[in-house]
Amino acid sequence: MANVQEIVDLWKDDQPKYEDLGKIVSSFIKNKITDYELLPEVQYRTKELVSIIKKVRKKQAEKEYSYQHLKDKLGIRIICTFQEDLGIVEKFINENFVVISVEHKKDNLDFNRLDYVSNHYDAKIKCTVTEFKRHATFEDFIFEIQVRTLNQHAWSNTAHSLSYKRETDLPDKLKRKVYRLLSLYELADDEFSSVNKALKEHQENITYTLLRKLEGKFYKFAKTDYDREISLLDINTILNYFETDDNAKQQLINSIESFIVTNEQKIQRIYNDNRNRFYEILSLSQPEIFLVWYMLQNHPFTIKDNWANDFDDDDLEQIKTLWGNEL
Amino acid sequence: MAAKLDTSTITIENIIVHSIPKHRKGDFSVEPQYSEQESSLPDGLRTFFKEKVVQSLQSNKELLVCYNPDNTSPVSTYINQIISSDGNDLVGQSKLMAKYLFEIQDGQNVSGILVIISGKINNKNTCIIIKLERDEGAQLELDPKTKSFNIKDVKDLMLTKKTKIYKVGLFVDKSSFKIKYDGSTADLQIDPKTKKVVTTWFIEKFLGCVPLENPKTTTKKFYDYTTTFIQTFDDPIKRAKYTQDLNSYLQKNTQKISAKEFADDYLETQDKDTYNNYLKDKKFRMSEFPKDNTYIDNKIKTITMTFANDIAIVGKKGSFEKNVKLEPLNDGTTKAEIVSKVKSVR
Numbered sequence: 001m002a003n004v005q006e007i008v009d010l011w012k013d014d015q016p017k018y019e020d021l022g023k024i025v026s027s028f029i030k031n032k033i034t035d036y037e038l039l040p041e042v043q044y045r046t047k048e049l050v051s052i053i054k055k056v057r058k059k060q061a062e063k064e065y066s067y068q069h070l071k072d073k074l075g076i077r078i079i080c081t082f083q084e085d086l087g088i089v090e091k092f093i094n095e096n097f098v099v100i101s102v103e104h105k106k107d108n109l110d111f112n113r114l115d116y117v118s119n120h121y122d123a124k125i126k127c128t129v130t131e132f133k134r135h136a137t138f139e140d141f142i143f144e145i146q147v148r149t150l151n152q153h154a155w156s157n158t159a160h161s162l163s164y165k166r167e168t169d170l171p172d173k174l175k176r177k178v179y180r181l182l183s184l185y186e187l188a189d190d191e192f193s194s195v196n197k198a199l200k201e202h203q204e205n206i207t208y209t210l211l212r213k214l215e216g217k218f219y220k221f222a223k224t225d226y227d228r229e230i231s232l233l234d235i236n237t238i239l240n241y242f243e244t245d246d247n248a249k250q251q252l253i254n255s256i257e258s259f260i261v262t263n264e265q266k267i268q269r270i271y272n273d274n275r276n277r278f279y280e281i282l283s284l285s286q287p288e289i290f291l292v293w294y295m296l297q298n299h300p301f302t303i304k305d306n307w308a309n310d311f312d313d314d315d316l317e318q319i320k321t322l323w324g325n326e327l
Numbered sequence: 328m329a330a331k332l333d334t335s336t337i338t339i340e341n342i343i344v345h346s347i348p349k350h351r352k353g354d355f356s357v358e359p360q361y362s363e364q365e366s367s368l369p370d371g372l373r374t375f376f377k378e379k380v381v382q383s384l385q386s387n388k389e390l391l392v393c394y395n396p397d398n399t400s401p402v403s404t405y406i407n408q409i410i411s412s413d414g415n416d417l418v419g420q421s422k423l424m425a426k427y428l429f430e431i432q433d434g435q436n437v438s439g440i441l442v443i444i445s446g447k448i449n450n451k452n453t454c455i456i457i458k459l460e461r462d463e464g465a466q467l468e469l470d471p472k473t474k475s476f477n478i479k480d481v482k483d484l485m486l487t488k489k490t491k492i493y494k495v496g497l498f499v500d501k502s503s504f505k506i507k508y509d510g511s512t513a514d515l516q517i518d519p520k521t522k523k524v525v526t527t528w529f530i531e532k533f534l535g536c537v538p539l540e541n542p543k544t545t546t547k548k549f550y551d552y553t554t555t556f557i558q559t560f561d562d563p564i565k566r567a568k569y570t571q572d573l574n575s576y577l578q579k580n581t582q583k584i585s586a587k588e589f590a591d592d593y594l595e596t597q598d599k600d601t602y603n604n605y606l607k608d609k610k611f612r613m614s615e616f617p618k619d620n621t622y623i624d625n626k627i628k629t630i631t632m633t634f635a636n637d638i639a640i641v642g643k644k645g646s647f648e649k650n651v652k653l654e655p656l657n658d659g660t661t662k663a664e665i666v667s668k669v670k671s672v673r
Contacts, residue, residue: 245597266335277374301590301599321378324335325385327497327511 004053007067011049018046018074021125021138025076028096028131033078034223036092037216041079047072071100071122074143079153083193086119089147097123100142117156118148151192155185207236210253211287217260218287221271224278226286234288238295241306252294259294267293270322283319292319330504332448332497332511334381339373339446339455341365341414344476345425346440346467352433359429360467361422363474372478376444379485380455383495383513387587389614391508392496392536400535401427403509406498409454414445424456428533436460440467442481451503456496458529459484494529496536508539527617542619548611549586550577550623556605560598563661564653567632569593571648574627577620585615632663640665 022044030042047055052070059065078089093099105117125132127139148156170178200212211231218226242248260267271284278285283292295303296319307316346360368376383389394403405420405427412420421443428441437460444455459481467476467484485493498510512530530536538545550573557569572593576584586606590599590613603613620627630647633639640651640663652664 243597266333270335298604299600300603301596305596305599317382320385321381322335324333324337324381327332327334327384327389327391 007053007056008049010067011052011073014073015046015049017138018141018143021135021141021143022046022074022076024132024135024138025074025125025143029076029078029092031223032096032131033089033092034219034221036088037220038080038085038088039219039223039225040081040085040089043077043079045075045077047075071142072144074141076143076145077153078145078147080147080149081192082196083149083189084196086147086149090119090121093121093123093145093147096126096129097121097145098126099123118146118152121145121147149189151185151189155182206249206253207232207239210235210239210256210291213253213257214260214287214290217257217290221267222278222285222287224285231286231288234286235291237310238288238291238303241295241299241302248299252291252298256290256294259297260290263293266323274322281318281322283315284322289319292316293323296320296323329506330449332499332504332506334384334448334497336450337377337380337446337448337453337455337497339368339377339380339444341417341445342368342376342442342478343417343421344440344442344467344478344481345421346469346476347425347429347432347438349436349438350429350432350434359425360469361425362418362469362476364418366475366478367473368478372482375482376442376457376478379493380444380457380495380497383493383515384497384511386513386515387585387614388513388515390512390530390616391539391612392510392512392530392534393507393539394509395531395535395537398531398535398537400533402534403536406454406456406510407500409443409445410452410498410500413452414454417443417445428458431532440481440484448497448499449504451499454498456494456498456534458494458533460493496530496534509536512536538617540616542617543621545616546577546584546619547622549584549616550626552606552609552611553586553589553602556602559605562655563632564655567630567647567653570630574630575645577618577623577627582617583615584618585613586611587613588615634661634663 026042026044033040033042047070052067052073055070056065056067059069080086080089090102100122102122103120105120121144122142123145124140124142125135125138127133127136132138199208202209211228214231239249239252242252267290274281274284283289292303304316307313343362343365345362348357348359350357402424405424408416408420421441424443425441428439432439440459442457442459444457446453446455467480469476494512494514496510496512499506501507501509512534514529553573554570557566557573560566560569573589576589576593586602590602594602606613629641629643631639631641632647632651640647642648642651650665650667654662654664656662
C-alpha cells in the first residue's frame with residue numbers, strides 16, 4: 001500500500017517545482033499558440049495532495065503503482081472554441097513539447113459510454129525550444145496536457161457536479177436522460193463547427209468574411225482578444241469607402257491575407273515595439289488595423305479622403321506613423 | 328539590389344541638443360550653447376522623437392537628396408563620421424555642425440535648436456538632424472551639472488506654437504544600402520497657419536545637399552507620366568479637364584510641386600488611387616520636388632483637342648476651359664461649342 005508519509009514528503013518537495021513549471025508552460029502556451037492563429041483559454045493546476053494519495057491507492061489496487069508513476073501531478077488545460085482547433089493544438093503540442101503518449105479519448109469511447117472527453121497528452125518540455133532552454137532543470141518532469149472544446153469542458157464540469165461514476169449505477173430512465181444531454185453537447189460542437197466553416201466561406205457578407213480572415217492573424221500578433229462589435233462596424237464603414245467599386249472590394253478580400261503574410265516581419269516588429277502602448281494606440285487592439293494598413297498602401301487617397309467623416313484624423317495619423325514609409 | 332529605407336524600422340539610440348542664438352552676421356558677441364554630452368532619453372521621449380521623424384519623412388514635404396560635391400558645407404563629413412563611428416563621435420561632430428550653422432546664419436535667421444540623433448534604420452547606422460526654428464522666447468536652459476539640455480524641454484517646444492518650423496534630415500551610408508541618394512529631408516511648418524516661406528536654405532546651404540534628381544528632369548517626368556495617365560481615360564471630357572488642370576497646376580506660381588498635391592487638388596478620389604498606383608509602377612514618387620518647367624514650357628502653354636473628324640481646337644492657358652463647352656452625346660461622340668468672333672483663318 002502507498003506509504004502516505006513518503007508521498008507527503010515527496011510532494012512537499014515537488015509541488016513548488018511543478019507549480020513553477022505550470023507557470024512556465026502555461027505562459028509559454030498562451031504566448032506561443034497565437035502563432036497558430038488561435039486564442040484558446042489556458043489553465044494549469046498542480047494536483048491536491050489528497051487526490052495524489054487517493055489516486056495512488058486506487059491504482060495500487062489494480063497494479064503495481066507508485067507516486068513516481070503519476071503523470072498528472074501538473075495538469076495543463078487548453079480549451080478551444082471549435083472542434084477543428086483541436087488538430088491545430090495537437091500540431092502545436094507536437095512541435096513544442098516532447099510527447100510521451102497521446103490519448104484521443106473520444107476515438108476510443110464506445111458508442112454507449114456516457115462521456116464526452118478531451119485529448120490527453122503526457123508530455124515534457126522540449127529543451128531545444130528557445131523559451132525552454134533556460135529551464136533545463138525541468139527537462140524530465142512529466143505533466144499532462146488536456147485539450148478540449150468549450151462544450152467538452154462544459155460537459156465535463158457538469159458531469160463532475162452530477163457525480164455519477166458508472167453507467168451501470170444509473171437506472172435506465174436516468175441513463176437515457178444523460179444520453180440525451182450528452183448528445184446535445186456533441187451536436188452543439190458539430191453544429192458550431194459547420195456554422196464556423198459556412199461563415200468563413202460565406203462571401204455575401206463581405207464584412208464578416210473579412211473579419212474572419214483578419215481574426216487569426218490578429219491573435220498571432222496582438223496575442224489578445226478584441227471587440228467584435230467595433231470591428232464589424234469599422235470594417236463595414238471602411239468597405240463603404242469603395243462605394244460601387246466591387247472589384248476593389250473583392251481584390252481586398254482576396255489579397256488581405258497575403259498582404260499580412262508579406263509584411264509579417266514588419267507587423268511583428270510594430271506589435272513587439274508597441275505592446276505596452278495598446279492603451280494609447282487603441283487601433284492596435286483591433287484587427288481592422290490590418291485593413292487600414294492595406295488601404296494606406298493600396299488605396300491611400302480613398303481612405304484619407306473619407307476617414308474624417310467617420311473617425312478621428314489623429315487615429316489615422318497614428319496608424320500611418322506606425323507603418324512608416326519607404327524612402 | 329538596392330534596399331528601401333523603411334522609416335518604421337528607425338530606432339533612436341542617442342540624442343544631443345545644441346542651441347543656436349539669433350545674431351547679426353559677423354557678430355560673435357553671442358555664442359551657441361553646446362551640450363557636452365548626450366541628453367538622457369526615457370523610452371516615452373524616444374518614441375516621441377521617432378514618431379516626429381517618421382511623420383516628417385512621410386509628409387508631402389519629403390525629398391530625397393545627395394551631397395553636392397561642389398558645395399562647401401562640411402556637414403556631410405560630420406554626418407559620415409557619426410555614422411561610421413556607430414554614434415561614438417556624436418558629441419564632437421554635432422558640436423562642429425552647430426558651430427557651422429551658427430557661422431553661416433545671419434540676422435535674417437531666427438534662433439534655433441539643433442537636435443542630432445544617432446540611431447538605426449533597417450538595422451544600419453543613421454544620423455538624423457532636426458532643426459527647430461523659433462520666432463521668440465522660450466530659451467532652453469543648459470543643465471550645469473550634466474552639461475546637456477533636457478530633451479523633454481525640446482519636446483515641449485515642438486508641441487507648442489513657439490516653434491513654427493522644424494526641418495528634418497535623415498542620412499545613411501548609401502553604399503551599405505546600394506542606393507543613389509545620401510538621405511531624405513523634410514521642411515515642415517508646425518503651425519499650418521504660418522505663412523512663412525519654407526526655403527531650401529537648410530538643405531542647400533547647411534546640409535550641402537541637392538535633390539537626387541535634376542528638377543528639370545523630375546518636372547518633365549511628372550508631366551509625361553501624368554499626361555500618359557490622363558490618356559488612359561475613355562471619357563474625352565475628363566481627359567480634357569485633367570489636361571487643363573495639369574497645365575494650370577504646372578503654371579501656378581509655386582517653387583515646389585508634387586503628384587500628391589496635383590491628385591488632391593484636381594482628381595476624383597477613385598482616380599487618385601489609380602494615379603498613385605500608376606506612378607508607383609513607374610517608380611515616380613508622390614512627394615514634393617522643386618519645379619523647373621524648362622523642358623516642358625512649350626507643351627503646357629496650349630491645349631489641343633483633336634476630333635475623329637480631323638477638326639482640332641487649340642486653346643491657350645485658361646482660355647480653353649472658359650470658352651469651349653464640351654458635352655457628351657448618347658452615341659459616344661462629344662459636342663464642342665465655341666461662341667466667339669472668328670479672328671483669323673489659315
